[in-house]
Amino acid sequence: MGMVTESQFHVLAVDDSLFDRKMIERLLQKSSCQVTTVDSGSKALEFLGLRESNESDDPNAPSSSPVTHQEVEINLIITDYCMPGMTGYDLLKRVKESAAFKSIPVVIMSSENVPARISRCLEEGAEEFFLKPVKLADLTKLKPHMMKTKLKKESENPAKEDNAVLKPEIREEEPSVIEILPLHQEVEQEPMLSNNKRKAMEEVISTDRSRPKYNDITTLV
């Protein structure tokens, strides 16, 4: 839709290679994401607040049962596949098995194009599988997955309903638009790019090209 979200997406990037961490961090930052990088799957779990189940020596460590309070909100986990110890696939499984974190989208990266590996990861719940080297253009695929988590949170929180309010209004008005005006009528778009979406919508509706133009406006906002 192109609406500006007030807070950035926060991505947890996991890779054992310092070089790759630097690359993915910069790629994500350039895609307007806040980034936390860690060098292993176990550190990733630690960051999320989910310890490995065999860590029983620390009485103060949070148990691996569902954590109700998530300190840091993570909108996506992007992880390398080939890592010593816990692989990206192992990490994916742990995340998807956890009640608290299974809704976080996980993306796997690998420099090796192994179809069996790719389908295994996708079957386990990975949203995407990126072949390295990851390009800036690849990261545009992440937004829809991260948006899902944000929208889910917003629907749970009734405070911000701008988006929700706008849609029904359009649907009501649209049918009346079709019959009204001749084809050649032009409307200036620039003055309508104001924050007052309702006003913009009323002006748009007064032309027959309102439907496609409305779409133009939303994508420009």
Next chain:
Amino acid sequence: MELGQMQKSLQDYTKSLFVEGILDSQFLQLPQLQDESNSDFVSQVVSLFFQDSDRILNDLSLSLDQKVVDFEKVDPYVHQLKGSSSSIGAQRVKNACVVFRSFCEQKNVEACHRCLQQVKQEYYLVKNRLETLFKLEQQIVASGGMISAMDLGF
């Protein structure tokens, strides 16, 4: 040399690296990640590549010089080098690593030694060329000129 000439030299030099296959289009991804807040990204990441690679090549030499070569150790090094050279756009290094890995799989020590030499050769070549590239850029900037991403592509 005047600025215009220097910029032309830089463009020609950069172009030659692509024509010779020393760099591939992945290298052009790097300037896209550079901006005002990360104005040194390209040189930082290339430096990191050099540091990483120097270390890996050293470790590889040591591993292959062992009486009994442990391919479980050798392969990850080559994998790592293949990955970083691929991310940087150092095409010939990457390709040499691909060949190297296939011989690792076959546990062919003799061939692996040859591969290591080949990888080193390609690596020193790209290192040398990139260092020259950065020097040319520095000269331009020192003379008051600007480097744009356009200078690195064609």
